[in-house]
Amino acid sequence: MPTVPASNQAMPTHEKEKDRPFLASIRQTRARFWTHAAHWRIAIALSAVLCLLVLARTAAAEDQEPPQEPQWEITSSAAAYGHAEVKSDRGSMSMARTGVSMERSGLSLSYALVDHDFEDTDRLPFGNGRDEPWGLLHSVALAYHRLEHIQGIYGWFGGFSLSSGFEQELDNSLGGRVWLGGMLFLSPKWHVGLGAGYGASAVDSQVLPAFFLSYNRSAPEGVSFSLGFPATEATYRFNQSWAVRLAAVLESGTYRLTDDNPTAPRGYYKALDVGGRLGLSWTPLPMVETSLGADMLFYREFELFDSDEDRIDKYHLEDALGASAKVILHF
Numbered sequence: 001m002p003t004v005p006a007s008n009q010a011m012p013t014h015e016k017e018k019d020r021p022f023l024a025s026i027r028q029t030r031a032r033f034w035t036h037a038a039h040w041r042i043a044i045a046l047s048a049v050l051c052l053l054v055l056a057r058t059a060a061a062e063d064q065e066p067p068q069e070p071q072w073e074i075t076s077s078a079a080a081y082g083h084a085e086v087k088s089d090r091g092s093m094s095m096a097r098t099g100v101s102m103e104r105s106g107l108s109l110s111y112a113l114v115d116h117d118f119e120d121t122d123r124l125p126f127g128n129g130r131d132e133p134w135g136l137l138h139s140v141a142l143a144y145h146r147l148e149h150i151q152g153i154y155g156w157f158g159g160f161s162l163s164s165g166f167e168q169e170l171d172n173s174l175g176g177r178v179w180l181g182g183m184l185f186l187s188p189k190w191h192v193g194l195g196a197g198y199g200a201s202a203v204d205s206q207v208l209p210a211f212f213l214s215y216n217r218s219a220p221e222g223v224s225f226s227l228g229f230p231a232t233e234a235t236y237r238f239n240q241s242w243a244v245r246l247a248a249v250l251e252s253g254t255y256r257l258t259d260d261n262p263t264a265p266r267g268y269y270k271a272l273d274v275g276g277r278l279g280l281s282w283t284p285l286p287m288v289e290t291s292l293g294a295d296m297l298f299y300r301e302f303e304l305f306d307s308d309e310d311r312i313d314k315y316h317l318e319d320a321l322g323a324s325a326k327v328i329l330h331f
Helices: 013-060
Strands: 072-085 092-104 107-119 137-151 154-166 174-185 190-200 205-215 222-229 233-237 242-256 268-285 288-305 311-317 320-330
Touching (some): 154 190, 174 205
Antiparallel strands (some): 107 137, 137 154, 154 174, 205 222, 222 233, 233 242, 288 320
């Protein structure tokens, strides 16, 4: 009687070698999908839990004392952008970001996770051509901001932030910013501010302007906007529940890479992404605001630094389309 080969019977060496690239490609594709999908699952789960907590608290307090002004603000967000080639057609990379923050009386604590997915690593102008140039990037920030009316039409704004961006090791990853400026309350609807800020990280420092012109920011309906730096957005509120918003997207960060990173051991990755977002906002309850956005990044660059904080090179990426979601809870 012929013998049936066992399922774990050794395959010929040449067949093993032939199948390895294919199986590795499947595993890598699945890993990429689940890694990116994890950002959305985490954000959705966090948002759902936070919403349930707020709704439970609201239901329990319905027959008690009148509602008070919100003291806490919790934000859960996620964004993902498609693959964009490194300019000069040298490989490509995509990006996904998940974040959560908690704020009370101007003091906030936030955490963000950034994940890049790379294609054609052998064509990238950085890295070793085999491994992904870096893994998950983390950032933690503690910040405080304040805006005060002094007298008449005069006021001031200011704040600071301390942050750490890293791949794994925390040492030499700290950075910070301070900003201060004056304000004019020209009318109940028109406000203008002008000031400056200073920021420093492990690899550089810079002085930046801080200015804005805002109109009708607290209006429950109609047009409102704030034009300036670092934030610009224009909103049209149909009613207290629905609004459409056009906003600038400005994301930056400096991250300390691992000691054995294949691209820059103990070095740094510094990124800047600039773009725009068209979003729809829905406020089902006074303490819950949700939004979905269609994004486009049209200016993208990043720099790599070695362990001595000397710049290795600067790279530019092509434009990228993406999507974003956010849930803000007030209680």
